[in-house]
Amino acid sequence: MSSDTRLAFAHPSERAEATAPDGSGGLRDRISLRDYITEVEIGAFQQERGHLQRIKFNVVVEVEPLTGPIDDDVDRILSYDRVTEAIDAELGAERLNLLETLAARVAERILLEPQALRVFVRIEKIDRGPYSLGVEIVREQGGNPEAAVETVEDPHPRVVYLSNEVLASDRIKTLVDDMSADDAPVIFCVGAADAAAPQTQVAMAQRRIDLLAIEQNAWVLAGRDKRCVVVGTSTELDWAMKNGQICVWAPSKIVLDAVDGPSADPRDALALVAWFADHMQAAELVVVGADAPACTVPVRVL
Numbered sequence: 001m002s003s004d005t006r007l008a009f010a011h012p013s014e015r016a017e018a019t020a021p022d023g024s025g026g027l028r029d030r031i032s033l034r035d036y037i038t039e040v041e042i043g044a045f046q047q048e049r050g051h052l053q054r055i056k057f058n059v060v061v062e063v064e065p066l067t068g069p070i071d072d073d074v075d076r077i078l079s080y081d082r083v084t085e086a087i088d089a090e091l092g093a094e095r096l097n098l099l100e101t102l103a104a105r106v107a108e109r110i111l112l113e114p115q116a117l118r119v120f121v122r123i124e125k126i127d128r129g130p131y132s133l134g135v136e137i138v139r140e141q142g143g144n145p146e147a148a149v150e151t152v153e154d155p156h157p158r159v160v161y162l163s164n165e166v167l168a169s170d171r172i173k174t175l176v177d178d179m180s181a182d183d184a185p186v187i188f189c190v191g192a193a194d195a196a197a198p199q200t201q202v203a204m205a206q207r208r209i210d211l212l213a214i215e216q217n218a219w220v221l222a223g224r225d226k227r228c229v230v231v232g233t234s235t236e237l238d239w240a241m242k243n244g245q246i247c248v249w250a251p252s253k254i255v256l257d258a259v260d261g262p263s264a265d266p267r268d269a270l271a272l273v274a275w276f277a278d279h280m281q282a283a284e285l286v287v288v289g290a291d292a293p294a295c296t297v298p299v300r301v302l
Contacts, residue, residue, distance in 0.1 A: 033059040044097035053127045062118040078115045095257035107139040155241040156283040157185040163289030185241035190217045191269025210266035211252040218248045
């Protein structure tokens with residue numbers, strides 16, 4: 001077996017040693033986490049939604065060697081807990097489809113630690129069959145500027161709910177003008193149209209149908225005012241809010257991917273929007289043409 005092939009299937013610690021940068025002599029300090037197993041809902045396939053599966057992490061972090069006496073002081077080293085905390089933080093942030101995305105985010109979070117120089121992350125699904133499916137990545141400080149963690153403060157949007165009566169009225173242009181008059185990012189939300197949606201006895205299928213009914217109405221609003229752009233992912237919402245784009249929320253992906261998803265039925269549009277306002281840490285929820293829902297953020301009724 002060639003050395004490249006052997007290393008491809010070796011533990012990340014062996015790869016770290018074998019691929020140490022020139023001049024280091026393979027003498028970088030390393031800390032490792034082996035066979036850390038946790039349960040999570042992850043996967044792009046429909047059969048993986050709504051089910052927990054075990055995934056296994058192996059992580060090796062190359063660290064800046066300490067100078068001077070350590071004095072047995074835990075505050076002078078990169079704690080093992082920081083590695084497991086990075087994993088748990090990314091698992092808790094949102095539901096992900098890809099192991100590649102999870103591995104990259106864990107690596108980026110670990111590299112925020114000042115002592116960390118390079119990190120190897122291997123993640124495997126161990127419940128998909130009589131084998132393990134996985135990915136392994138390597139990231140290093142300064143090696144991938146595009147993978148840097150965004151440090152701009154997250155915006156706190158104004159979430160605006162419009163009733164169907166308001167949506168059908170001639171007030172839309174004025175409302176868009178008023179809600180976007182200041183620098184606060186704006187996300188408009190609607191419920192489903194008054195027409196009945198198809199019905200099924202399968203709860204998951206019905207949930208998707210009801211969410212898609214809301215998205216159809218979102219496109220109606222976008223058709224009423226070309227400044228309003230239908231957006232369905234957290235990444236695109238983040239970009240839009242930071243770049244002054246007025247959004248209309250398409251809820252399917254964010255609701256279905258949320259770790260702590262809403263308990264509200266999608267047919268209860270106001271309760272769903274109240275969850276979304278809390279999820280987005282909104283500065284306020286503005287309700288136009290309906291009564292105020294229970295909400296953890298400030299609510300204004302017009």
